[in-house]
Amino acid sequence: MKKVILTLAIFAMAALGAKAQDSVFSYTHQGTTLYYIVDSTGDATVVAPLYPNLHYNADSTVIETWWGYSKPQGAVTVPDSVPFLGTNHAVTKVGNSAFRRCDSVTAITLPATVATLGRHCFRQCTRLASINIPQGVTSIGNSAFSDCIGLTSVTIPNSVTSIDEWAFCWCYSLTSVTIHEGVTEIPYCCFYYDSLLTEVNLPTSLVTIGKYSFAKCKSLQTLTFPNGLSVIDKNAFDYCTSLHSITLPSSLNTLGIAAFGYCEALEQISIPGGVGTISEWAFNNCHSLQSVTLGEGVETIGYAAFRECGSLTSINYPSSLRVIDGHAFQYDTLLATPLNLPEGFQTIGSVAFGDCNGILSISLPGSMDSISSYVFFGCKGVQTVTLAEGIRKIGNETFYGCDHLRHIDLPATLEEVGEEAFAWCAALDTLLFPPNTHRLGYGALAKCENLKVLQLPEGLEKVDSLLLYSTGIETLVVPPHVTRIEYAAFADCQYLHKLQMPATVTYLGDSLFVDGTPLDTLVLGSEVPPSLGNVVFQHYNTLLIVPCGSAAAYRSHSVWGRFANIEENCNGIDDLEVMGYRLWVMDGRIVVEGAEGETVNVYDITGRLTQTFKHSSNQAIHNGVYLVKVGDRPAKKVVIIK
Numbered sequence: 260m261k262k263v264i265l266t267l268a269i270f271a272m273a274a275l276g277a278k279a280q281d282s283v284f285s286y287t288h289q290g291t292t293l294y295y296i297v298d299s300t301g302d303a304t305v306v307a308p309l310y311p312n313l314h315y316n317a318d319s320t321v322i323e324t325w326w327g328y329s330k331p332q333g334a335v336t337v338p339d340s341v342p343f344l345g346t347n348h349a350v351t352k353v354g355n356s357a358f359r360r361c362d363s364v365t366a367i368t369l370p371a372t373v374a375t376l377g378r379h380c381f382r383q384c385t386r387l388a389s390i391n392i393p394q395g396v397t398s399i400g401n402s403a404f405s406d407c408i409g410l411t412s413v414t415i416p417n418s419v420t421s422i423d424e425w426a427f428c429w430c431y432s433l434t435s436v437t438i439h440e441g442v443t444e445i446p447y448c449c450f451y452y453d454s455l456l457t458e459v460n461l462p463t464s465l466v467t468i469g470k471y472s473f474a475k476c477k478s479l480q481t482l483t484f485p486n487g488l489s490v491i492d493k494n495a496f497d498y499c500t501s502l503h504s505i506t507l508p509s510s511l512n513t514l515g516i517a518a519f520g521y522c523e524a525l526e527q528i529s530i531p532g533g534v535g536t537i538s539e540w541a542f543n544n545c546h547s548l549q550s551v552t553l554g555e556g557v558e559t560i561g562y563a564a565f566r567e568c569g570s571l572t573s574i575n576y577p578s579s580l581r582v583i584d585g586h587a588f589q590y591d592t593l594l595a596t597p598l599n600l601p602e603g604f605q606t607i608g609s610v611a612f613g614d615c616n617g618i619l620s621i622s623l624p625g626s627m628d629s630i631s632s633y634v635f636f637g638c639k640g641v642q643t644v645t646l647a648e649g650i651r652k653i654g655n656e657t658f659y660g661c662d663h664l665r666h667i668d669l670p671a672t673l674e675e676v677g678e679e680a681f682a683w684c685a686a687l688d689t690l691l692f693p694p695n696t697h698r699l700g701y702g703a704l705a706k707c708e709n710l711k712v713l714q715l716p717e718g719l720e721k722v723d724s725l726l727l728y729s730t731g732i733e734t735l736v737v738p739p740h741v742t743r744i745e746y747a748a749f750a751d752c753q754y755l756h757k758l759q760m761p762a763t764v765t766y767l768g769d770s771l772f773v774d775g776t777p778l779d780t781l782v783l784g785s786e787v788p789p790s791l792g793n794v795v796f797q798h799y800n801t802l803l804i805v806p807c808g809s810a811a812a813y814r815s816h817s818v819w820g821r822f823a824n825i826e827e828n829c830n831g832i833d834d835l836e837v838m839g840y841r842l843w844v845m846d847g848r849i850v851v852e853g854a855e856g857e858t859v860n861v862y863d864i865t866g867r868l869t870q871t872f873k874h875s876s877n878q879a880i881h882n883g884v885y886l887v888k889v890g891d892r893p894a895k896k897v898v899i900i901k
């Protein structure tokens with residue numbers, strides 16, 4: 260008889276194994292009826308009565324797993340085993356959606372036999388205030404406790420090695436979380452929008468804090484990261500608006516996009532050198548952030564990384580730094596640390612320091628090939644700028660609106676200056692372009708109202724439109740290779756009284772001297788009258804000084820002939836204001852003004868030194884071609900004809 264019973268039992272278990280996943284049965288324990296299946300291993304899983312099916316309401320937005328069944332209520336205890344076909348089966352798993360939307364359950368007690376909490380298993384249990392996650396649970400599924408808005412605290416035991424995405428998101432009443440050793444990753448959106456969460460204890464085993472994992476935890480104030488943590492991923496603490504104190508461990512090597520964006524209470528941050536790149540938007544809108552310390556090893560500050568950190572006053576720039584990306588510090592109006600970037604630095608992105616009004620001085624290394632457009636747009640506090648040898652290009656509007664900028668050192672390597680690069684630099688009084696600069700963009704010096712000394716580069720081929728719009732220049736010499744003066748280049752230059760152009764200029768553009776340019780003297784180097792655009796002059800009372808023997812050609816021209824005062828220059832040289840000094844010939848002697856204390860050397864065409872003097876030559880100089888060198892400035896060619 261015993262053999263027959265045993266055979267039947269074995270047969271029953273074989274049948275059970277074949278259909279175990281479809282065999283949903285109920286069992287009542289301590290007054291609560293729950294539903295189970297037994298899998299092929301003989302272990303039981305708590306499931307919803309509709310398992311494996313789900314019920315959708317009419318508009319397909321609400322999922323019900325207990326449709327038509329009485330949901331459990333109050334405090335629920337899950338037994339450690341359940342009987343099925345005469346055999347007790349250990350309960351090892353809470354299945355997917357098992358208690359989903361059981362909104363009258365207030366507490367769950369799980370047995371020590373449970374090892375797995377499935378997907379959505381307690382999701383939307385809105386009155387669930389407490390749950391024990393027993394030692395022995397190894398994994399917590401996707402959205403397992405999502406929307407448990409009554410849950411106040413969670414302790415995750417050290418047996419847990421895996422927590423899935425969204426596990427505790429939208430738990431609006433959750434105030435404390437303790438995660439014991441074993442967990443290496445807090446995944447995507449795990450505690451997202453737990454707006455009352457104030458205390459989080461992280462395990463030393465933790466390696467990765469995933470994307471959005473604590474985003475919008477608006478009550479979280481302090482956090483201690485374990486040594487060994489290597490990744491804080493994208494938006495991990497985005498909008499943690501009460502977070503004011505954190506210490507990043509030296510083990511950290513990845514700081515993701517917007518990792519601490521809008522952490523409005525954060526006051527200071529020290530970023531270890533292992534973080535080679537501070538990702539874009541990393542600390543964007545951290546309005547209380549006052550100081551930033553970057554460790555040696557940090558190479559890149561990403562796009563908008565510290566944008567709109569309105570309280571930021573200090574930051575260091577380590578020798579390892581190579582890139583500051585666009586908008587990185589835009590609107591950090593109190594940032595006062597001198598911008599002294601290390602040799603080896605390569606790139607500053609567009610608007611990186613836009614409207615950083617607290618910066619007073621800027622020094623950029625020669626390892627930079629160019630300065631991008633708008634980098635220092637509106638930096639009203641900047642007073643001095645030093646650009647090292649090696650920099651070739653200044654972009655469009657790079658220093659636009661730096662209205663306290665008084666002094667800038669330009670490197671001999673400079674080749675291009677973009678459109679409106681120094682526009683509205685109202686305090687700039689001296690600007691000496693090096694000889695190799697061949698392009699000054701449209702309006703490069705527009706509205707530099709106090710500019711008194713300007714040396715245009717010898718390599719310049721064209722004076723572009725509005726170059727000197729409304730400046731304080733009184734006397735200007737156009738360099739010897741310029742062939743065209745473009746539209747309105749000297750319009751509204753309210754103090755420009757004397758202008759000298761070389762023989763190479765063949766065209767003067769439209770509206771060149773309109774809108775209040777009070778030109779008294781125009782010195783032309785071309786024997787052939789340059790061609791003219793439309794309405795070049797508003798009046799014709801300016802004195803024209805033309806090359807010896809060419810006055811007749813100018814008087815016979817249909818426009819140039821309107822000038823009543825045309826004189827020929829037969830001395831070979833007229834007033835030249837170059838390199839910050841004036842150079843002219845008087846009574847056959849060379850005179851220098853504005854270079855007090857500097858030695859003047861005069862060389863003949865063979866390179867032989869003919870005179871050395873201060874201020875003015877001691878003897879008359881003979882007809883010929885000479886090179887005049889003042890101090891260590893570039894020599895200027897002078898032709899003497901008497």
